[in-house]
Amino acid sequence: MGAYLAKPETKKTSYDKNNDVVKVGVSEMQGWRVSMEDAHSCTLDYDDNLSLFAVFDGHGGAEVSTYAAENLPQFLKTMDEYKNGNLKDCLLNGFLQFDEKLISDEVLDKLREMAGMNESNPNDSEICALRDEAEIPIEELKAKLQQGGYSVTNIDDVEDDDEEYKPEIDENAECSSVGKDEEKGKEIEKKAAKKSVKVSQEKIEKESTVNGESKDDVENGADDQDEEEEEDDDDEENSDENENDDDEDEEENQCHDGDEVGYDSGTTAIVALLNKNKLIVANVGDSRCVLCRNGIAIDMSVDHKPDDEKELKRIQNAGGKVTAEGRVNGGLNLSRAFGDHRYKGKADLGPDEQQITAFPDVKETEISDADKFMVLACDGIWNVLTSQEVVDFVSERLEAQSDSENVSLSAICEELLDSCLASDTSGDGTGCDNMTAIIVLLSDAKNFIHKGKRKAEHASETSEVKKLKSE
Structure with missing residues (x-):
């Protein structure tokens, strides 16, 4: 469940952005957690006719989530699939290659620096x-x-x-290892x-x-x-050695309580690419992207939990176990992530076959006028509200602001975070996590943003017409 503060940190980092295609609002809050491990990326002009939005929910430290937010977008652009316009394969292969890069000497040094560890004194x-x-x-x-x-x-x-x-x-x-x-x-x-x-x-x-x-x-x-007793002793000794080997194998599959960045820390990732009228979403872990289509919540990602049938089978095939509490070897409560390379050391298995994998699920859909907005958020939101409840929450507030010329999506995000925050930490941890939410107004954005303005203009035009007729 993690450690909590005596009182929640409710100060938020929020902002709004927009271009000719979309309008975006973002807010993040530390909440009851002792540190903030969420990170996000929001690039409206990622490329020609292409925007990128992403949320990263870190665990075991903020270094991997922060590094991913700062570097994954540009890394994807280096992929051959990206250069060829194949965005789906770019995400599929890019996630795995980026994850492998996390344990390169260069990146590990950077992660240690970000985590505040002293590289010169690792012992x-x-x-x-x-x-x-x-x-x-x-x-x-x-x-x-x-x-x-x-x-x-x-x-x-x-x-x-x-x-x-x-x-x-x-x-x-x-x-x-901090400040030594x-x-x-x-x-x-x-x-x-x-x-x-x-x-x-x-x-x-x-x-x-x-x-x-x-x-x-x-x-x-x-x-x-006699010789027979010596042979019995040898058999017993060999048996003990085999038992020790089994114990070592079992320890290899257990959750390590170390503090090596990239091995004992990691992050979820939900990445959405909006390309003209196409939405492509890739995810590992339990952060989520939800699309509002005619007021109905459409999940554009699948939460990766260890006790799901598909995930459980892979974990067990890789020599892992899932506890009754839904944790891999008693540790992680998710089954896919960047980092966490303690769970990815089986040399005879591919990167998509490990106990924890960075191989993403990717979903695509065509965007039409029926699609009003999408929400990307970490599980600090989704553990409290369902996808439909979040869509309803945002829809109600968009309608309430429809008469305003300046719709503030970040204000809606802030209200969403506050509504999900637990009043205390006495429960099961629901509402006590870090929280990050991104609301992206889609193709019909101008209908929301300028609805009030058009009403006023229409009313003014009608008044002028009546005046002319009376004259």
């Missing part, structure tokens, strides 16, 4: 572990080593200037290595114990065992 977690170990009293560490099956007979040979070594570490220092100083990290590492238990491999000899006897004792009595 901060090891330094933290050394720090913790350095603060353990010698006698406690000795007992710990003995419990672990290590010989510590020469523990007195360890440098021990004080009975308990307390390294000089800033109590306010954080064990994280490389030299300070190295200094901590040196102190921890020097003052903690310096027992060499020669002084720490791991011993296997059988019925309380040492390894040497067991070896001395090994001649008394």
Whole structure:
């Protein structure tokens, strides 16, 4: 469900845009979440007679969603399919190629920078572990080593200037990769290595114990065992090795709690290309695009959830599991996304066959006068309202503003976000997520925008005609 603030952040970033074809309103709000991980792209003049709109809902950090919003639109233009005018294949292949690019050295460095991580000191977690170990009293560490099956007979040979070594570490220092100083990290590492238990491999000899006897004792009595018992032991050892291999395979399929950008973070993507009178929508994840056609909500995307039959089959074929709560290996609650490469490591499978894939579903439709507007939004909206409820919500407010010369779509977006915001966090998380919404007024936009103006002009013309007739 994630961590929440004591009170929601309701300040919004909103704006309106328009050209000769469409009018657009956008608003985004952090809400109850401790950080904002949504991002979006809105380019009315993406190319000749072509507009692009997109929403990205990040998880595990904002770096992948932000990077996608800033770079995916231009990346798509580099595709051969785009240059040949094949927009559908451009989206299908472009999503996969863009996702692969996310784990290139160049982009990973950029993602780390965006996440605020110190690239020069990637082993901060090891330094933290050394720090913790350095603060353990010698006698406690000795007992710990003995419990672990290590010989510590020469523990007195360890440098021990004080009975308990307390390294000089800033109590306010954080064990994280954000804002670290490389030299300070190295200094901590040196102190921890020097003052903690310096027992060499020669002084720490791991011993296997059988019925309380040492390894040497067991070896001395090994001649008394017959060959059949030795073969049984070998079989048992091989069995243990196979079990370990199975455990490793199982761990490989589990959700990792690491913090490597691009591997433990990712984003959904809903991308809409409006090309003259054709709408092409591609999506991965559970952000959604809905078209209003004669007042009816038409879903232009499919939410990708792990427990859906098609998604579940792919996940299981790739060695993954879906929990009763609908999470892949107990982690992600969606089945397609950019990033999340921890779930994409099966070398014998294609990128569209992995547990989590960036292969999109793509839908196309012809735009006519029956199509009034479309809404792109993250699941912070769709978890609260259905597609039809959102269409009704926007339609009612467009009608209410029809007499105004200046329709504010961003104001409608803001009202939509406020209506979806939960009053508290005591529930199941509905209404507590980041929220982003884009409303795009389509071919009939001028009928909405200028309806009031035309009414006034018509009334004025009628008055003039009556006046002329009376004269």
